[in-house]
Amino acid sequence: MPGMGSRSIPRGGCPLPEAAEAPQAREIERIFRAEAARVLATLIRLLGDFDLAEDAAQDAFSAALEQWPESGLPANPRAWLVATGRNGAVDRLRRHRRFLSKRQEIALFAAIEAESLLSPVRGAEEESRLQDDLLRLIFTCCHPALAPEARVALTLRTVCRLTTEEIASVFLLPVPTMAQRLVRAKAKIREAGIPYAVPSDDLLPERLEGVLTVIYLVFTEGYAPAFGATLTRDELCREAIRLGRLLQSIMPDHPGPNALLALMLLHDARRDARSGPEGDIILLEQQDRSRWDRAQIEEGLALVDAAFRAPGRPSPYAVQAAIAALHMRASSFAETDWPQIAGLYEVLLRLNPTPVIELNHAVAVAMVDGPERGLRLLDAIAARGALANYHPLPAARADLLRRLGRHDEAIAAYREALALVNLEPLRRHLLDRLVELGGSH
Numbered sequence: 001m002p003g004m005g006s007r008s009i010p011r012g013g014c015p016l017p018e019a020a021e022a023p024q025a026r027e028i029e030r031i032f033r034a035e036a037a038r039v040l041a042t043l044i045r046l047l048g049d050f051d052l053a054e055d056a057a058q059d060a061f062s063a064a065l066e067q068w069p070e071s072g073l074p075a076n077p078r079a080w081l082v083a084t085g086r087n088g089a090v091d092r093l094r095r096h097r098r099f100l101s102k103r104q105e106i107a108l109f110a111a112i113e114a115e116s117l118l119s120p121v122r123g124a125e126e127e128s129r130l131q132d133d134l135l136r137l138i139f140t141c142c143h144p145a146l147a148p149e150a151r152v153a154l155t156l157r158t159v160c161r162l163t164t165e166e167i168a169s170v171f172l173l174p175v176p177t178m179a180q181r182l183v184r185a186k187a188k189i190r191e192a193g194i195p196y197a198v199p200s201d202d203l204l205p206e207r208l209e210g211v212l213t214v215i216y217l218v219f220t221e222g223y224a225p226a227f228g229a230t231l232t233r234d235e236l237c238r239e240a241i242r243l244g245r246l247l248q249s250i251m252p253d254h255p256g257p258n259a260l261l262a263l264m265l266l267h268d269a270r271r272d273a274r275s276g277p278e279g280d281i282i283l284l285e286q287q288d289r290s291r292w293d294r295a296q297i298e299e300g301l302a303l304v305d306a307a308f309r310a311p312g313r314p315s316p317y318a319v320q321a322a323i324a325a326l327h328m329r330a331s332s333f334a335e336t337d338w339p340q341i342a343g344l345y346e347v348l349l350r351l352n353p354t355p356v357i358e359l360n361h362a363v364a365v366a367m368v369d370g371p372e373r374g375l376r377l378l379d380a381i382a383a384r385g386a387l388a389n390y391h392p393l394p395a396a397r398a399d400l401l402r403r404l405g406r407h408d409e410a411i412a413a414y415r416e417a418l419a420l421v422n423l424e425p426l427r428r429h430l431l432d433r434l435v436e437l438g439g440s441h
Contacts (some may be wrong), residue, residue: 241322266300374400
């Protein structure tokens with residue numbers, strides 16, 4: 001997770017004491033990494049307030065850092081953290097009860113005590129409740145009453161445990177602006193009475209789609225970031241896959257989480273082969289396929305099969321995962337089944353007719369019918385202005401023009417793409433292509 005050094009607690013806590021022995025320090029950090037989101041989710045259930053729960057979780061982690069190196073790890077670290085956080089929050093509320101009306105005070109403490117009576121459970125029942133707490137938190141953060149950008153930001157903050165600074169960098173926003181966005185999102189949940197709950201069965205399909213969208217947006221920002229010095233943001237990819245696994249484990253029979261997890265796993269399996277030692281882009285056709293993660297690919301392929309065996313028509317995520325699967329199954333770039341990929345993009349266009357998918361379809365068609373046909377499709381997209389300021393469009397046009405030997409036009413297209421790119425490895429790649437054709441930036 002980003003920002004986590006070997007001597008820090010999740011998201012802005014105190015360093016581990018110097019006296020802590022290295023193995024114990026590593027174990028404490030492992031517990032913090034594994035339990036941070038679950039502890040926060042359970043404290044939100046117990047306390048009914050995001051900010052109070054976040055403060056309680058931070059206090060619990062700080063107390064653990066002070067006490068565990070001396071007293072040793074508790075038998076159930078997660079339960080210790082939850083109980084410590086809950087008790088600290090109750091003490092804090094009692095110290096500041098003058099800010100509450102008598103009715104608010106009675107209702108709040110009654111709710112906390114009622115939840116506390118349910119807390120001492122063990123084994124499978126405890127694990128089930130903790131999983132439910134996380135699922136409730138995800139659905140609350142992704143509630144349709146919140147603006148889409150607020151859903152992503154709140155999910156990154158509470159479920160993925162990114163700092164406000166890290167989230168601001170994802171959105172290219174000043175930190176104070178992002179802090180206010182998070183404050184408003186939490187206030188919206190509180191003031192609108194958004195329930196901390198998994199929606200009922202009749203609302204689940206609609207609400208689940210929003211959750212899947214948020215998780216995929218997190219993954220996309222990690223796999224193909226809009227800016228930065230590196231080709232990927234691995235921590236965001238890992239967090240999205242972790243969320244996908246969580247959702248799939250809780251809803252194993254639903255095709256949506258299966259399909260999304262498959263799509264993310266198959267793309268992420270190529271991570272190590274996508275860049276060279278200096279961080280430069282290695283295109284799919286030049287990648288060393290022996291560096292692809294075979295175990296992850298096999299897991300992804302099995303999930304694709306599961307998603308397509310489910311009743312009903314496949315989701316857009318399932319079709320995208322099937323396209324990724326065809327790339328994974330090819331022993332070389334030359335062996336790629338481009339006709340089937342182009343056909344799947346046609347299916348995807350019917351399910352989700354967006355200009356970006358249309359662009360990908362055009363590139364696949366170019367691999368089947370030649371660059372001239374693909375270029376005509378890309379020019380039609382450009383003529384509509386549907387993807388103005390979207391660098392993959394002029395970059396794709398430049399590549400096809402280069403393959404057709406139309407170098408002057410390719411140079412112009414590469415320059416257009418370069419003017420739109422903020423990701424440094426991609427800038428270097430486009431500039432190299434430009435120089436190869438005799439152009440200059």
